[in-house]
Amino acid sequence: MNIQAKFSADPNRYDTMHYRRCGNSGVKLPMIALGLWHNFGDAADLTNGRSILRKAFDKGITHFDLANNYGPPYGSAETNFGRIFKEDFKPYRDELFISSKAGYDMWPGPYGNFGSRKYLIASCDQSLKRMGLDYVDVFYHHRPDLETPLEETMGALDHLVRSGKALYVGISNYDAQRTRESAAILKDLGTPFLVHQPRYNMFDRWVEGGLLNALEDTGIGSVVFSPLQQGLLTNKYLKGIPQDSRAANSIYLSEDRITPEILNKVKKLNALAEERKQSLAQMAIAWLLKDKRVTSVLVGVSRLSQLQDNIDALNNLDFSEEELTAIETILQS
Numbered sequence: 001m002n003i004q005a006k007f008s009a010d011p012n013r014y015d016t017m018h019y020r021r022c023g024n025s026g027v028k029l030p031m032i033a034l035g036l037w038h039n040f041g042d043a044a045d046l047t048n049g050r051s052i053l054r055k056a057f058d059k060g061i062t063h064f065d066l067a068n069n070y071g072p073p074y075g076s077a078e079t080n081f082g083r084i085f086k087e088d089f090k091p092y093r094d095e096l097f098i099s100s101k102a103g104y105d106m107w108p109g110p111y112g113n114f115g116s117r118k119y120l121i122a123s124c125d126q127s128l129k130r131m132g133l134d135y136v137d138v139f140y141h142h143r144p145d146l147e148t149p150l151e152e153t154m155g156a157l158d159h160l161v162r163s164g165k166a167l168y169v170g171i172s173n174y175d176a177q178r179t180r181e182s183a184a185i186l187k188d189l190g191t192p193f194l195v196h197q198p199r200y201n202m203f204d205r206w207v208e209g210g211l212l213n214a215l216e217d218t219g220i221g222s223v224v225f226s227p228l229q230q231g232l233l234t235n236k237y238l239k240g241i242p243q244d245s246r247a248a249n250s251i252y253l254s255e256d257r258i259t260p261e262i263l264n265k266v267k268k269l270n271a272l273a274e275e276r277k278q279s280l281a282q283m284a285i286a287w288l289l290k291d292k293r294v295t296s297v298l299v300g301v302s303r304l305s306q307l308q309d310n311i312d313a314l315n316n317l318d319f320s321e322e323e324l325t326a327i328e329t330i331l332q333s
Helices: 046-058 076-095 117-131 150-162 176-189 211-218 260-275 280-289 304-315 321-332
Strands: 019-021 028-030 032-035 063-065 097-102 136-141 166-172 193-197 221-224 296-299
Touching (some): 028 032, 032 046, 032 304, 046 076, 076 117, 097 117, 117 136, 117 150, 136 193, 150 176, 176 193, 176 211, 211 221, 260 280, 260 321, 280 296
Parallel strands (some): 032 063, 063 097, 097 136, 136 166, 166 193, 193 221
Antiparallel strands (some): 019 028
């Protein structure tokens, strides 16, 4: 990572960002959050990553989201974030909302995966060490584990709060029923259950089948990920598949998923976005935020221009009934 000038945050950083209360809690989160999934591992350009983090904070994005196995390799995103945090953001720690997670494969053997108390507590300890933090603002269980009693997993999250390693806890990828069950357990324990992180976008709407209602009923917020369906809900694929794209390289979006039917929908959505004076990505983000049960949209970017484009989605969050009907017609066609 090349040495950059000492960072001094923009004094006007809170003037334009929109914030939304997370469920029934006292926490307000920026309506755009920054995920450090793929662009902060050891193969990434960390000078660019550092510029993205600085720009995000200068634009009022206070929420940086990580996980134990983000990289690649596993752990490297947290390690690299820790280096940048120490150099740039340590004076601003109390203005930041930093999250991490555990639940997927992390280290060999039976204790490096899923949802046991041993795995979650060890993972949190490792994450704090990699990032150079005393605590995270929220620690998530990253995915449901049907073989571990829910009481054990939630008890481990409770322990992390009581030991001062996390201020709040969350879950990710849980269905509505297990979310309600988790909420009941954590309520009995007196643990601050803040947020659920589900996948949600125009092409993947599983959360509408009961999860959003469960979140509303239990007073839990949501930070949704994959808002652009790995780039499909952008203008990237309108004229074919770029050689440097995820689809061309079969990274989480295989080329065979971009069917003529899907591409036709994307083109129609893009035309509607242009009528709204937005990019398709901006409209896709705004469409998610139309539902107040969505606290924040988590974006991952590799360029400063992408970050700014996503933030600019907040300039037009209103949809007419005609526009919403048109979007539904396109998506259901």
